[in-house]
Amino acid sequence: MSQRTIGMYCPSACATFLCHLYNTMAKACSLLKVAAVSTGILCFVCFYHSLYNGVSLKFPTVLSKGPAPPRTHPTSKFIQPSLPKCDPVGPKIAASSSLSELFIKTTRILWNKDTRKLGPIVRDYWMNLIRRNRGSLEQALDDLFRVVPGRDVFAEWRKRGCLRCAVVGNSKNMLGSGYGSSIDANDVVFRMNRCPTEGYEKDVGSKTTFHVVYPASAHAYQPGGRLFLVPFKVPDLQWLTSAFTSNVTYKIPYDTYRRRPPASVDANASQVVILHPDLMYETKIGTHGRTRSYPSTGVMILFASLHLCDEVSVYGFGFGSHGEFGHYYNKSAGNPHTSHDTNVETQLRERLEKENIIRVYKGRYPE
Incomplete structure (x- = not known):
């Protein structure tokens, strides 16, 4: 049902208010749809560009709590990569x-x-x-x-x-x-x-x-x-x-x-x-x-x-x-x-x- 059709069925003041509210929300939804589609296209372009250039993208997760865990990569000068794993x-x-x-x-x-x-x-x-x-x-x-x-x-x-x-x-x-x-x-x-x-x-x-x-x-x-x-x-x-x-x-x-x-x-x-x-x-x-x-x-x-x-x-x-x-x-x-x-x-x-x-x-x- 179109916006114009709905407006035709709003003779009272209350109905007029409700129809106006609906029309406003419909316009907002249209804008959100456009924004969502635009964001999706932008993300796809960035992702494709990162793959093409060998860049690793890191996305935040909403499930993690607290600070990120520390890196486990060895940085000590005592680590000798050419040698086998440590055998204490x-x-x-x-x-x-x-x-x-x-x-x-x-x-x-x-x-x-x-x-x-x-x-x-x-x-x-x-x-x-x-x-x-x-x-x-x-x-x-x-x-x-x-x-x-x-x-x-x-x-x-x-x-x-x-x-x-x-x-x-x-x-x-x-x-x-x-x-x-x-x-x-x-x-x-x-x-x-x-x-x-x-x-x-x-x-x-x-x-x-x-x-x-x-x-x-x-x-x-x-x-x-x-x-x-x-x-x-x-x-x-x-x-x-x-x-x-x-x-x-x-x-x-x-x-x-x-x-x-x-x-x-x-x-x-x-x-x-x-x-x-x-x-x-x-x-x-x-x-x-x-x-x-x-x-x-x-x-x-x-x-x-x-x-x-x-x-x-x-x-x-x-x-x-x-x-x-x-x-x-x-x-x-x-x-x-x-x-x-x-x-x-x-x-x-x-x-x-x-x-x-x-x-x-x-x-x-x-x-």
């Missing part, structure tokens, strides 16, 4: 009946203001580790943490993504290995004691995140990596403090060292980290039991990395094919440290490798 060592160790007992969940890895207090068992072990251990531990720690904060950078780094670490030893089997690029691809690279990289980049890489030393081996420290101290006695803590400041109230007993440590080191005190005696004790019990031998620096850092990192790769450990001992940076063969049980440490690495907890790169031994 923690769950695998916990699931291993033969290895879970070696790792103590409450073990503290780094020594700083928050972890300075030692339990009675660990304190007794550490204070008697070296016979020439003398001096006040409390005073040494007070002085040390005024200069070296020893903050845990790993807690921050692990939040950024899968933290892949390389523990790089100094075995002669690194020569000719070609592991350099593989080592440098890791997020964190640990190197121990004397570990020159210049001239050996193809085999040992050039990246150093942490240079692990004890005072007598600090002569070999190379600027560029963070200094990582393994302390065996109170004078080691005193030495570290004195290496960064002359404001000390005691005389360092240098007679407790077979080789006198350097008076200073070219390192950043704010980036120095210190291995905790808890970890040293855990490594001792897990490898050498209650024998008089104590773990090597290399195996202690291996234990530490299993606590601190998501994935761990090991390079440059072990002997040659004929049982020879030596370092990649010199030609002469050396002798293994008599205080370490190398057979026990080798067996531990083999167990960790067998259970797919670490990757071991055995290198080669030139004839």
Whole structure:
């Protein structure tokens, strides 16, 4: 029925008002129809244009409540797209009946203001580790943490993504290995004691995140990596403090060292980290039991990395094919440290490798 026809049937005032209202609404509906059709045509054109130009359109949804969820795309520099999905060592160790007992969940890895207090068992072990251990531990720690904060950078780094670490030893089997690029691809690279990289980049890489030393081996420290101290006695803590400041109230007993440590080191005190005696004790019990031998620096850092990192790769450990001992940076063969049980440490690495907890790169031994 048309508008004109309806108007013919409105003789009364009320009917006239109703007819006028109807006519107005009809005109409004006509305008809305035109707007709807125009909007539809415009949306179709925009959609076709977006497809043609490869642009992704995002339309709001009326069903969502609250803010949009955060993006899950990794932006951390620690994520390596070329590597497989992260395979953390923690769950695998916990699931291993033969290895879970070696790792103590409450073990503290780094020594700083928050972890300075030692339990009675660990304190007794550490204070008697070296016979020439003398001096006040409390005073040494007070002085040390005024200069070296020893903050845990790993807690921050692990939040950024899968933290892949390389523990790089100094075995002669690194020569000719070609592991350099593989080592440098890791997020964190640990190197121990004397570990020159210049001239050996193809085999040992050039990246150093942490240079692990004890005072007598600090002569070999190379600027560029963070200094990582393994302390065996109170004078080691005193030495570290004195290496960064002359404001000390005691005389360092240098007679407790077979080789006198350097008076200073070219390192950043704010980036120095210190291995905790808890970890040293855990490594001792897990490898050498209650024998008089104590773990090597290399195996202690291996234990530490299993606590601190998501994935761990090991390079440059072990002997040659004929049982020879030596370092990649010199030609002469050396002798293994008599205080370490190398057979026990080798067996531990083999167990960790067998259970797919670490990757071991055995290198080669030139004839």
